Amino acid sequence: MRITSLETFLVPPRWCFLKIETDEGVVGWGEPVVEGRAHTVAAAVDELADHLVGTDPLRIEDHWQVMTKxxxxxxxxxxxxxxxxxxxxxxxxxxxxxxxxxxELLGGPVRDRQRVYTWIAGDEPGEVAEGARERLEQGLTAVKMNATGRLGQLATVREIDEMLQRVAAVREVMGDDGGVAVDFHGRVTPASAREMVRLLEPLRPMFVEEPVVPELSADLARICATTTIPIATGERLYSRWDFREVLASGIAVAQPDLSHAGGISECRRIAAMAEAYGVAMAPHCPLGPIALAACLQLDFATPNTLIQEMSWGIHYNVGGDLLDYVVDPSVFAITDGHVERPTGPGLGIEIDESAVRRAAETGHRWRSPAWRLPDGSLAEW
Known part of the structure; x- marks a missing residue:
């Protein structure tokens, strides 16, 4: 068997799909994308095709080594x-x-169903309690919310109090058994992060995500030492080498993104490293159905997986949503907050190629917002 072609498709809302064909008619699908840089990633895939076309697709590890090194x-x-x-x-x-x-190729399942969560509200949180109620009605038992909107160098008393009120409202809706993850989105300075996580402790978040940007990962140990709340991070770390120091900092949850951090192969290695530090896995996935399917395959073979993010109904999904490109959406059906173990071959989904090709005719040019503070300076999004 030999690879004959690689073809990328930019589809709404902000995703990039990849189809790899072989001379024996077996086709594989992947989701290579950086949100806001989809065209650039598609160009990188085209460059990788020079190595891949004509080779055996089953030499996965060798291909990974050549592509990365x-x-x-x-x-x-x-x-x-x-x-x-x-x-x-x-x-x-x-x-x-x-x-x-x-x-099954990764050693077989370690669980029969995987707990999942998705987002409520938007980039600048408003009414979040109603969003939490809607997610409960949809069968979810855990949600994630943004802690704040745009922030300056030090959060004000008002900004911190408003954050606490919003998280308290969601905690009341979700109850003691529900999971409430609070995403700082790297918008917070280390000093504010230390204060804010301490004040959140009575509300018992499932975890606080990305309290600081990855450039400030050296501050994670101080933040972790400040609080009893589990700290999660990793969506902007792209290899096991990026995770090496972070895992030793005291974080509780590693969040590599299987569409950013080298795919199934590398994230499996990151999961094993995390296990050695007593750190749980919660793969980052605000993306499409192929990325989610890949995450679930890893989740079901990974003992230290805590929970899986999914993008169903996320506020970014304008013009396309998680289930729009799969033939059988029931593979992602949620029951009591969980998704059942997929049993189909490969990633366990069938992509509706005709829907993908129609959507790619429109494509997208999604870009991350550029936020400004009242004084006109740039704010972290």
């Missing part, structure tokens, strides 16, 4: 995301060739 300049989110989508598609092919889901 076979050039003088390495790393970064664009390359690692291109590699991630290719890796997902190769695992999809491998599972289809062997008529088995990927999690």
């Amino acid at each position: 076979g050039a003088f300049y390495r790393g970064g989110p664009i390359l690692s995301s291109a590699v991630a989508g290719v890796d997902q598609a190769l695992w999809d092919i491998a599972g289809k060739v062997r008529d088995a889901p990927v999690h």
Whole structure:
């Protein structure tokens, strides 16, 4: 068997899909994307095709090594995301060739169903309690919310009090058994983060996510030492080397993104590293159905997985949503806050290629917002 072509599709709302074809008719799908840089990642995939076309798709690890280490300049989110989508598609092919889901190729399932969560409200949180009620009605038992909108160097008393009021409102709706994750989104300085996580403790968040930007990861140990709340991070870390120091800082939850951090192959290694530090896995996934399917395959073979993010109904999904490109949406059906173990071959989903091609005719040019503070300076989004 040989790879014959790689084809990318930019589809709404902000995703990039990859189709890898072989000379024996077996097809694999992946999702290589950096949100806001989808065209750039698609170009990187096209460059990787020079190595891949004509080769055996089942040599997944060898391809991963060549794609990541076979050039003088390495790393970064664009390359690692291109590699991630290719890796997902190769695992999809491998599972289809062997008529088995990927999690069986990774050693077999360690659970029968996986708890999931999704977002409530938007980038600048408003009425979040109603959003939490809607998620409960949809069968979810855990949600994630933004802690704040745009912030300056030090959060004001009003900003902190408003954050506490919003989280308290969601906690009341979710009850003691519900999970409430609070995402700081890297908008907070280390000094404000230390104060804010301490004040959140009575509300018992499931975790506080990305309290500071990855450039300030050296401050995570001080933040972790400040609070009893589990600290989560990792969506903007792209390799096991990026995670090495972070895992030792005292975080409780690692959140690599399988469409950014080298795909199934690399995130499996990150999960094993995390287990050695007593750190749980909660893969980041505000993306499309292929990325979610890849995450679930890893989740079901990973003992230290805590919970899985999914993008169903997320505020970014304008013009397309999680279930729009799959033939059978029931594979992602939620029962009592969980998704059942997929049993189909490969990634366990069938992509509606005709829907993908129609959507790609429109495409997208989604960009991250550029926020400004009242004084006109740039704010972290």
